Amino acid sequence: MYDTSLWLGGKEFKSRLIVGTGKYPSFENMREAIEASGAEIVTVAVRRVSLPGQGESLLDFVDPKKYTLLPNTAGCYTADEAVRTCYLAREAGLGTLVKLEVIGDSRTLFPDVIGLLEATRTLSREGFTVLPYTNDDPVMAKKLEDAGAAAVMPLGAPIGSGLGIRNPYNIKLILEAVTVPVIVDAGVGTASDAAIAMELGCDGVLMNTAIASAKDPVAMATAMRLAVEAGRLAFKAGRIGKKLYATASSPLEGVPEWTS
């Protein structure tokens, strides 16, 4: 079937699934799961090196020549921290495509949208391709687009919660509100959640815990790849309307009579 690609920061991606690199049982398992997911974009955190250095590095297992790295600003609670983290990531050679997080509350990890908007504006001006993790709020999504975001990434549910897409109607409203790609980021628990996001018309799904913390991350990564593809296909195919009563699939004419 004909489909367009996902474009972010002038780069084309065939896969609409973006995966994280946290919480895997081992680097080897992570490598296999990422491969199985078919993802081309892989998120990473920016953290202090352990000293003295020389330990195993994440990038020994995720080939930066093969995957586009997407550094995040997880753990940042102010726009200033998030912006500085992006500068560090760029200097480290991780590129200028960034997943921007400005967290407002440690228990829910909900975004501080005021700081998020400010950081989006600053980083866009500085030439970064900014993908902000935001609420499922169409008004904020539009403001982020106007501030220069290259995509908006509303949460389906809290990070790592596995609660699925809690407010599909808001996701639909976000899709109407913006012209940049909409990528559901956070909340996916299982394959059907990813399919639902794609069936709504989202341009992609980003997930980490749902794969990494599954009993078998490689199998779940495969399930997610298929779910994203299936959901996308269903969206492009155009689903039927919902009706309260039955509509027969077989002709009503020509039914044989058995009355004696």
Place this chain on the structure above:
Amino acid sequence: MTVTVNGKPMELPEGLSIEDLLARLKVRREFTAVALNREVAQRARYAETRLSDGDKIEIVHPMGGG
């Protein structure tokens, strides 16, 4: 002089550069970045950037995350 590296105070010889520090700590260079007193240090200037008493250094690299 005392310099705080990734949150830990370290006793270091005067006049040490960022380049010297990274070599001393055996830090892998690829995909690593350094912040000196909250400002990102330019990779090309590690050798000429001298550390001073009380400086705060952050050395970071990519780790698993979502």
